[in-house]
Amino acid sequence: NAGVMQNPRHLVRRRGQEARLRCSPMKGHSHVYWYRQLPEEGLKFMVYLQKENIIDESGMPKERFSAEFPKEGPSILRIQQVVRGDSAAYFCASSSVAITNTGELFFGEGSRLTVL
């Protein structure tokens, strides 16, 4: 049973380019969360999605960041016009309906974005 799959694992972009990070949740999980981990800091919630719906995007920066979880395919976190401060590890997590209430999440191995 594959876990949460994220790709790419490492991504290098120059300032002003776009970054797209993909996440396939665990089989049977319909809830996806994106977290960001800046150097020397803890994980920070960004957005919570279910299929075709954004449930809570209170942690997303107001500009340049967007997320989607289409009916088919992986969830995508998109960062437009990247800046150096976007360099971080972006973790995706998933949960099933049954465990959502407990807050227990299953994390992917992260996508490490470096902006030059």
Added chain:
Amino acid sequence: EDKVVQSPLSLVVHEGDTVTLNCSYEVTNFRSLLWYKQEKKAPTFLFMLTSSGIEKKSGRLSSILDKKELFSILNITATQTGDSAVYLCAVGHNAGGTSYGKLTFGQGTILTVHP
């Protein structure tokens, strides 16, 4: 603003030592407290605590929650080099009558176990 604070930030011990990691929190709509272990990749789930005073145990690891004093501890006995990792504490929230995986994380405790 919701806050989760872990201490110490880093800890260096030798194999066989016992360690205690601390996590205090000030959050709205508390639902659960979770501990994760993060090696150089995905955080992996250790414990979830919802009730005060009930110890959760898994092998050499154990954890307890105090909802009155708003803190939790994670104990690791007879530490091994494989316990070296970042230990993350997180709080799960109720939101609008339901709850979901919006967790507020502490900054982590870096544990290093020397042979």
